[in-house]
Amino acid sequence: MENNKVTIQDIARLAGVSKSTVSRYLNRGYISDEKAERIRSVISETGFKSNFFAKRLKTKRSKLIGLVLPRIDSVSVGKLLAGIGYILEPAGYQAIMLVSQLNEKKELENIISLYHQGVDGIIIDSVAITPQHIALQQDIGIPLLYTGQKHPDANCLKIDDEAAGRMMGAYLRQMGHFHAVFAGVTKTDVAVGIERRKGFAEAFMEGRPEAKVDFIETGFGFLEAYNLAGDMLQRNPTVVVGATDNISLGILRYFHEREIRVPEEISVAGFGGYDVGAVVYPALTTIAFNFELVGMNVAQRMLDLIDHRPTENEVELPFFFLERESVRRMGSAESTRQTLAGMA
Amino acid sequence: MENNKVTIQDIARLAGVSKSTVSRYLNRGYISDEKAERIRSVISETGFKSNFFAKRLKTKRSKLIGLVLPRIDSVSVGKLLAGIGYILEPAGYQAIMLVSQLNEKKELENIISLYHQGVDGIIIDSVAITPQHIALQQDIGIPLLYTGQKHPDANCLKIDDEAAGRMMGAYLRQMGHFHAVFAGVTKTDVAVGIERRKGFAEAFMEGRPEAKVDFIETGFGFLEAYNLAGDMLQRNPTVVVGATDNISLGILRYFHEREIRVPEEISVAGFGGYDVGAVVYPALTTIAFNFELVGMNVAQRMLDLIDHRPTENEVELPFFFLERESVRRMGSAESTRQTLAGMA
DNA sequence: CTGTTAGCGCATTCAG
DNA sequence: CTGAATGCGCTAACAG
Numbered sequence: 001m002e003n004n005k006v007t008i009q010d011i012a013r014l015a016g017v018s019k020s021t022v023s024r025y026l027n028r029g030y031i032s033d034e035k036a037e038r039i040r041s042v043i044s045e046t047g048f049k050s051n052f053f054a055k056r057l058k059t060k061r062s063k064l065i066g067l068v069l070p071r072i073d074s075v076s077v078g079k080l081l082a083g084i085g086y087i088l089e090p091a092g093y094q095a096i097m098l099v100s101q102l103n104e105k106k107e108l109e110n111i112i113s114l115y116h117q118g119v120d121g122i123i124i125d126s127v128a129i130t131p132q133h134i135a136l137q138q139d140i141g142i143p144l145l146y147t148g149q150k151h152p153d154a155n156c157l158k159i160d161d162e163a164a165g166r167m168m169g170a171y172l173r174q175m176g177h178f179h180a181v182f183a184g185v186t187k188t189d190v191a192v193g194i195e196r197r198k199g200f201a202e203a204f205m206e207g208r209p210e211a212k213v214d215f216i217e218t219g220f221g222f223l224e225a226y227n228l229a230g231d232m233l234q235r236n237p238t239v240v241v242g243a244t245d246n247i248s249l250g251i252l253r254y255f256h257e258r259e260i261r262v263p264e265e266i267s268v269a270g271f272g273g274y275d276v277g278a279v280v281y282p283a284l285t286t287i288a289f290n291f292e293l294v295g296m297n298v299a300q301r302m303l304d305l306i307d308h309r310p311t312e313n314e315v316e317l318p319f320f321f322l323e324r325e326s327v328r329r330m331g332s333a334e335s336t337r338q339t340l341a342g343m344a
Numbered sequence: 345m346e347n348n349k350v351t352i353q354d355i356a357r358l359a360g361v362s363k364s365t366v367s368r369y370l371n372r373g374y375i376s377d378e379k380a381e382r383i384r385s386v387i388s389e390t391g392f393k394s395n396f397f398a399k400r401l402k403t404k405r406s407k408l409i410g411l412v413l414p415r416i417d418s419v420s421v422g423k424l425l426a427g428i429g430y431i432l433e434p435a436g437y438q439a440i441m442l443v444s445q446l447n448e449k450k451e452l453e454n455i456i457s458l459y460h461q462g463v464d465g466i467i468i469d470s471v472a473i474t475p476q477h478i479a480l481q482q483d484i485g486i487p488l489l490y491t492g493q494k495h496p497d498a499n500c501l502k503i504d505d506e507a508a509g510r511m512m513g514a515y516l517r518q519m520g521h522f523h524a525v526f527a528g529v530t531k532t533d534v535a536v537g538i539e540r541r542k543g544f545a546e547a548f549m550e551g552r553p554e555a556k557v558d559f560i561e562t563g564f565g566f567l568e569a570y571n572l573a574g575d576m577l578q579r580n581p582t583v584v585v586g587a588t589d590n591i592s593l594g595i596l597r598y599f600h601e602r603e604i605r606v607p608e609e610i611s612v613a614g615f616g617g618y619d620v621g622a623v624v625y626p627a628l629t630t631i632a633f634n635f636e637l638v639g640m641n642v643a644q645r646m647l648d649l650i651d652h653r654p655t656e657n658e659v660e661l662p663f664f665f666l667e668r669e670s671v672r673r674m675g676s677a678e679s680t681r682q683t684l685a686g687m688a
Numbered sequence: 689c690t691g692t693t694a695g696c697g698c699a700t701t702c703a704g
Numbered sequence: 705c706t707g708a709a710t711g712c713g714c715t716a717a718c719a720g
């Protein structure tokens with residue numbers, strides 16, 4: 001290690017060969033066993049490590065992947081990062097990350113900044129893919145890969161939010177619910193704000209014009225949802241669905257404080273599959289996304305893109321249903337009513 | 345932007361000056377207003393950005409800070425990262441991170457790897473500072489700063505875990521608890537495994553030889569704690585304290601499933617102040633650490649270290665008590681019992 | 689298989 | 705104030 005001073009030149013001198021021979025040894029080398037051995041020994045004695053910047057200056061490849069994240073202190077982002085790490089690390093790549101704070105403009109700046117930083121590719125957990133994002137791709141010579149959102153003209157790899165919404169809609173319909181409040185987020189977030197909600201409403205309503213879905217917009221934090229839970233209640237739904245587990249958690253807390261029993265009096269469901277959904281009471285029924293897996297897929301795709309391996313666009317990732325305790329089957333009440341009607 | 349090709353040379357030619365003049369313009373330069381203006385305009389037209397690697401090769405400073413983290417998908421790490429970002433970004437630094445997966449050896453490798461990567465300094469959210477960590481400092485010419493753990497021979501900046509433990513111990517004693525189970529983690533983690541527990545036991549026991557603290561070792565996940573909650577219960581304590589909110593959450597869930605009422609039948613407390621502690625029922629009483637603030641302090645200290653500004657070592661960061669619903673005052677039961685005794 | 693020769697893009701002497 | 709020259713440490717032809 002010794003104060004960073006050892007260069008390829010030094011070890012060339014010490015081993016009695018030329019710089020290029022050392023360089024060859026370091027990369028794929030046409031080298032005689034004898035010299036290779038001499039070099040190897042000198043290198044290990046000196047603790048030599050090739051200078052990162054000099055190397056990158058020549059090769060134009062940094063072995064660095066840029067990461068643009070909407071925020072960092074969130075469960076899903078944490079999982080995503082873990083998954084990305086599992087793939088990148090063994091491949092010899094490192095990640096350098098920038099946070100956009102849920103801000104589209106900042107997201108753009110971050111992409112540009114990373115690009116100038118010399119990364120080999122950029123993974124963007126996007127809040128919104130704007131025309132500028134698309135335009136940017138032309139000017140940039142490195143692959144950009146989006147997750148979180150999708151766009152026909154961009155490399156994307158994300159969960160199929162609409163299908164996830166449909167799954168939840170179908171489940172609640174089949175559980176006999178007929179009036180839902182969907183607590184969603186801004187439409188700027190196409191994936192969560194539009195697709196998830198659309199899929200849900202379609203499947204929930206399907207063939208039941210008398211069913212009803214009310215929409216209430218909230219933010220991503222559970223505190224915001226908590227504050228709006230009263231409004232949701234006033235619509236008098238049989239079930240309220242949070243676009244995110246965090247949202248559902250806030251709602252659950254509000255109901256608990258008012259001693260509104262879930263699921264006896266009202267059902268609650270969410271999307272995400274966060275661990276905390278399991279410790280809460282009642283445990284939250286939700287659609288679980290495997291963000292770690294998403295991360296792994298995204299990272300692998302980025303590597304493929306960098307090495308110009310063929311990739312198929314618009315792959316969407318799987319998810320699964322996590323039935324827990326917060327949704328009640330409405331059937332019994334209805335059949336009771338029917339029975340009574342029959343008796344009259 | 346245009347395919348990365350624009351170099352300082354190009355803009356020199358276009359502006360009709362020499363490379364060195366452009367270079368001077370880019371840094372703090374002795375330059376005539378006229379040429380400065382010409383250069384400025386050419387630069388903005390071409391969208392020129394100086395090559396990161398070439399620049400670093402010369403200057404020996406990367407404006408990169410290495411981050412070594414125990415894991416990435418954790419609340420506290422997320423907050424810490426956010427805090428670090430708040431300081432680093434405006435200062436023009438970027439972070440490059442590596443994850444150690446709670447593994448000491450890996451942590452060491454990551455530090456070395458980052459060092460060779462040419463970062464200006466390394467922040468380590470350590471799981472354990474070993475002699476090798478200390479030895480490493482000699483060989484490395486850049487500042488290392490630890491958080492999460494401390495060591496007299498290293499730059500450290502962390503929460504005072506022992507004091508946090510004491511605070512909780514004193515609170516529970518004053519609430520009339522006399523038998524606690526402390527659900528802690530391995531001693532390898534000096535901060536959480538030893539200091540926090542030690543502080544707790546000292547303050548809880550202080551001047552009460554008849555009081556009792558049982559120790560049960562668990563991991564960091566709430567599932568592990570959940571599985572051990574039965575053992576904790578068998579000790580028949582008045583309160584169980586998780587070394588971490590996650591641990592306490594697992595315990596709370598176990599109790600809930602067994603219909604053991606908290607805090608009526610048994611109290612539960614934790615450390616961390618995670619948001620989820622507030623949505624759970626009963627809301628978790630805990631010692632809240634402001635990890636974001638820790639991150640900001642750590643980042644600032646790193647910047648000071650890099651610029652050779654004087655810093656004081658062993659600063660420890662504040663925390664505060666978050667009294668919520670999961671701990672009961674034992675006084676009433678005792679006085680009831682005393683009253684009954686008096687009547688007999 | 690190996691040494692020599694050129695730069696990569698930039699910052700920095702050193703003379704003007 | 706400015707241009708010419710030099711080299712950071714490394715890789716990649718190019719001739720042997």
